[in-house]
Amino acid sequence: MNHRAQLQPDKIMISVTNLRKTYGEIVAVDDVSFEAKKGDIVGFIGPNGAGKTTTLRMLSCFIEPDSGSATVGGFDTRTQPVEVRRALGYVSEKCPFYGEMTPRWFLQFVCDVRGINGSRYKPEIERVAAISSLQSVMDRRIETLSKGFQRRLGLAQSLLGDPPILILDEPMSGLDPNQKQEIIELIRFMAADKCFIVSTHVMEELETICNRAILISKGKIVADSTPQDFKEKGQGKIDAFFRRVTNGA
Amino acid sequence: MGTVWAIYKREFRSFFTTSMGYVILVVFLVLAGFLTIKGRFFEMRQADLRVFFDNLPLLFIFFIPAAGMRLWAEERKAGTIEFLFTQPVTVTQAVLGKFSAAWMFLVVAMALTVPLVITVSWLGSPDPFVILTGYLGALLMGGAYLAVSIFCSALTRSQIVSFVLSIGMIGLLAYTDSPAVLTWLNGIVPPFMIEAMANMSFSGHFESMRRGVLEFRDLTFYGILIAGLIAITCLVVDNRRESC
Numbered sequence: 112m113n114h115r116a117q118l119q120p121d122k123i124m125i126s127v128t129n130l131r132k133t134y135g136e137i138v139a140v141d142d143v144s145f146e147a148k149k150g151d152i153v154g155f156i157g158p159n160g161a162g163k164t165t166t167l168r169m170l171s172c173f174i175e176p177d178s179g180s181a182t183v184g185g186f187d188t189r190t191q192p193v194e195v196r197r198a199l200g201y202v203s204e205k206c207p208f209y210g211e212m213t214p215r216w217f218l219q220f221v222c223d224v225r226g227i228n229g230s231r232y233k234p235e236i237e238r239v240a241a242i243s244s245l246q247s248v249m250d251r252r253i254e255t256l257s258k259g260f261q262r263r264l265g266l267a268q269s270l271l272g273d274p275p276i277l278i279l280d281e282p283m284s285g286l287d288p289n290q291k292q293e294i295i296e297l298i299r300f301m302a303a304d305k306c307f308i309v310s311t312h313v314m315e316e317l318e319t320i321c322n323r324a325i326l327i328s329k330g331k332i333v334a335d336s337t338p339q340d341f342k343e344k345g346q347g348k349i350d351a352f353f354r355r356v357t358n359g360a
Numbered sequence: 361m362g363t364v365w366a367i368y369k370r371e372f373r374s375f376f377t378t379s380m381g382y383v384i385l386v387v388f389l390v391l392a393g394f395l396t397i398k399g400r401f402f403e404m405r406q407a408d409l410r411v412f413f414d415n416l417p418l419l420f421i422f423f424i425p426a427a428g429m430r431l432w433a434e435e436r437k438a439g440t441i442e443f444l445f446t447q448p449v450t451v452t453q454a455v456l457g458k459f460s461a462a463w464m465f466l467v468v469a470m471a472l473t474v475p476l477v478i479t480v481s482w483l484g485s486p487d488p489f490v491i492l493t494g495y496l497g498a499l500l501m502g503g504a505y506l507a508v509s510i511f512c513s514a515l516t517r518s519q520i521v522s523f524v525l526s527i528g529m530i531g532l533l534a535y536t537d538s539p540a541v542l543t544w545l546n547g548i549v550p551p552f553m554i555e556a557m558a559n560m561s562f563s564g565h566f567e568s569m570r571r572g573v574l575e576f577r578d579l580t581f582y583g584i585l586i587a588g589l590i591a592i593t594c595l596v597v598d599n600r601r602e603s604c
Contacts, residue, residue, distance in 0.1 A: 171446040174602045193448045201446040207439035209370075211377045223366030224447045 123148055124276050124306035125170065130179035132165050139165040141330035142179070147306050147323075149275070152298065154321030154338065155310040158357050162330040163310045164204060167280050170308070171201040184276055197225065199276040200269025204284065204310075206261050210254030214245055214264050217253060221268045235271055242297060243267035258285040266294065270301075277301075278308045283316055295320055314349040318342065328357040363449055367457025368464075371431070375465050380430075388423045388469050395419065396476060407484025412476055413494045413570035417534050417563035420498075420505050425526030427465050428509030429519045431458045432597060436517040441601055451598045455590055459510055466502045470495060490572030497569025500582040504562050505530050507589035514596040530562070537561035 125147040132140040140162040147153050155163050168174045170183055172192035181188045184198030208217060218239065222232040240246050243263040248256055253264065262285065269277055279298075283291045298307060298320055311317055317324055318338045326334040326341070333356050334341065338349060345352030375381035392412065399411040435441045444454060480486045509526040516522050535541055537558040545554055558564065565578040 173442055173446050197448040203442050205439055220370050224363055
C-alpha cells in the first residue's frame, strides 16, 4: 500500500471535472480532471507552458474556465468564488505584492480582507510571521526585501486564517538551498490536516515533498500517480519518465 | 462592507507612503492659491470664493487624473491584481474601495484649501451657504472626474496612458456646454443632441452649485454619472483581469 492510499479516508478537498481553457486558438488546458484529498501533497509538474499555472489560476478563481467545473473545499469555483478563495491560501509564481507596504501592514491588510479582526488578527500575524521566519523584517518595505523574504511573505499571507487548502505555484523558485529546505519542512509540518497543490519544475522537489504527482503536458494530464511510481517507470529517474512522456521519446 | 473598508484603508494610506500623494497635493494647492490670488480675487472687492471655484473645473482636469491614474494601472502592471483577486474580494468591492480612497484624497485636498475660507471670512462676511454648496459641488464634480479617471485606469497597465486618456476624456466631458464646442457642433449633429450634450457638461452642473443654488437635478446628475461609471469600471476590470 502506498503513502497516498494510507491517507485516503479523508474527504475530497478539490474536485476538477473536464476543465478547459483556451486563449484564441491556443488550448491552454484541455479536459483536465482530478481529485485531491486531505493529506494529499499533489505535485503538479510539466514543461513550461503546459497549463499548470492556468489550471491553478482557475482553481483559485482568478480566471474562469471555458467549460468544465471545479469545486474547492466543497464550493463551486464559478458560482461561489469568494467562498472558494476563503477556503484556500494561494501563492502565485511571481509573488507580486505592494512594494510600498511593510510585511506587517500587508499581513494586516490580508487579515482585514479575510475577516480576521478584533483580538484575533495580532496573534494570527505573529503566528504566520514565526512560521515563515519573517520577524526580523516585519517593518521594512516589501520592495527592499530579498526574493527569499518575499517568497516567505507570500507563504505567510497564504497561511492567514489557517485555510484547509493551499495552492503554491513554484514556491521554491529563486530560493537558495537553505530557504528551500525551510519551505519543505514547513509543508511537511502542515501536511497532515491540509491539502496541498504544489507546482514545480524540479523533479527532486517532487520526490522530496509530494505524495502524489500529476504530470501535465500540452494542457492535458498525461500521468497521475506517485513520485515513486514515476521513478520506477523512468528506470530510477523521474526526469527520464518526464522526458519520455512529454517529448513522446 | 468590511472588505470595501479594508481596500479603502490600504489605498488611502498608500497615497501617503510615497512622495506621489504629497507632490500632487502641493502642486494642487499652490496652483489653486495662485490662480485665485491672480484671478481678480482682491480687485473684485467681494468677500466670496467665486474666483477659486471658477478655476476648479480646469484645475481638476489635471489634478484628478494624477490622483486616479495608478488605481488599476499599477495593480495590473505590478501583477498584484492576481493577488487581490485570489483573496475573498469581489470586483465591485475592490472598485468601490479604490474609488472611495481616491475620493477621500480629494476631500483632504479640498480641506487643505480652508485657509482661503478663513481669509475671506477675515476680509468680509461671505455667505457660508454659498461656500458650503461650492465645496459640495466641487466634491461631486471631482467624484465624477474621478469616476472617469478610474475607468481609464482600468483600461491600461500604463499610468501615463491612463493619465493622458483621463485628461482627454474629462476635458471633453467638462466643456461640452462651452460656446466654442456648441458652435462647432452646430450643423454637424441634430439640435436635440446639441442640447443633450450641453446638459451633460460636468462643469455646467457645478455652475449653479458654486453660486449657492442646490438643485436636485445636479445632485442626481452626478450621482447617476458616478454610479454608472463605477459599474462600467467593474465590467472592464472583470473582463480584463486575465490579461494581467
